[in-house]
Amino acid sequence: MGSCTTACAKYLVFFFNLLFALTGLILFTVGAVILARYYHYYNFVGETYWSAPLVLIVVGSVVFIIAFFGCCSAIKENSCMILTFSILLVLIFLTEIGVGISGYIKHSELPEILDHNFNKTFLSYNSDADSRQAWSLIQDEFKCCGISKPEDWREIYKNDTVPRSCCPPGTIPPDLPKNTTCTQEYAAKQGCKRQLNEFLDGYALILAGVGVSIAFVQLLGVCLACCLSRAFKENYEAV
Template identity: 50%
Template sequence: MRNRTNHVNLIDKICGIHHNFELYIMTGLFTIIIGAIIQSSYHHYENFIGESFWTAPIVLMVVGSLIFFISFLGCCGAMRESSCLILTFSVFLMIVFVTEVGIGVAGYIKHSELKDVLEKQFNRTMEDYTTSIEAQHAWSLVQGELQCCGINGPNDWKRIYINTTVPSTCCHLLPENVKQCTSVYASQEGCYPKLLNFLDTKSLLLGFVGIGIAIVQLIGVVFACALSRAFRENYETV
């Protein structure tokens, strides 16, 4: 009778943990999707950000893929009632959690340097504007997408142009009778503050996603340890 009761309780635990593994699988997919969205949103601003800053979404997609794989491992362990597989699932999940904490700390440190990096990169690409096609493309892209002009405003282009002329991508609503884009008709907002605000928003999203994933992972470790213990107790009883 006792063995039957333990077996029923074990089945109930397996059913409960199975739903949790489904949650972890969905969490992994969600993480991959968020990383892909953010990557596609601002990877083309790498000329202003630098490679060390736009690798975060790639890392997020890798972590999501690992969570997806580890969740299947845990699910197999639950279905086979394998204490070893469940413990392996717990260890891998904890490793991913520790890795995420390290990435989060590194990301916070990098984010504090973002203002200086952006300012440096904006000035560098503007100085190279007349000689570098890559710099011209980068400025055309950021000014066209963010509807801005110059670093802090259209007057920044005076270091490149002698008169009030500015790049054509600065003028987003040029009157029909005006043929040349000048600082008078250009957007008065600078690209530096707009891009900084854009990246801050994405960084905040990354932070919330990271915290959510970490909480789910800790819950997963607790559930997995409980299930592993239930397996051992059931086998000892039998």
């Protein structure tokens, strides 16, 4: 009976580790996609805010390795290896909780960070090519114009003109000359700061949901691993 229970527990933990490896792959993929797709907004958000995707990549890689270790420990029926696996799972779980708390604190500081960086890049628009490129990207991708409204560009451009990236494709009449500017008449009406803030709010909720779901899976893994370790130990003592 004991050997049957041990065998069932072993295969259950082995199956869990396959699931655990999948969660590591998901963490790695989500972190890599976010970093590759949206890192060019660091001019407005600041590099420290993008530490979360890097942490996801690192944690995802570590989780994948630990899952392999867990599979080996289940197959070998080694209670010490299972116990080590449980401790590693707890450490990963605590790390994710810490990252979640840190992310929540950083998220509460986001409006202040956006205010500072939007004004900074706006004031350096004429003198810094990196700022010009950042504004061109965000206005083109978010279909927005200026910090809060198109009129913000009056500080830099004359005659109610704005950067051409302010004007979504199809809004400019084809007979107008193709240059680096357009007029406020054809510009997007919403400001970019609000658009980016709303986007980052959504992105933070997705990360939080993924993180909490995976953390509960890992917590279940700790319980299963502890049960398996006890089963192996009892089976060994019985022999």
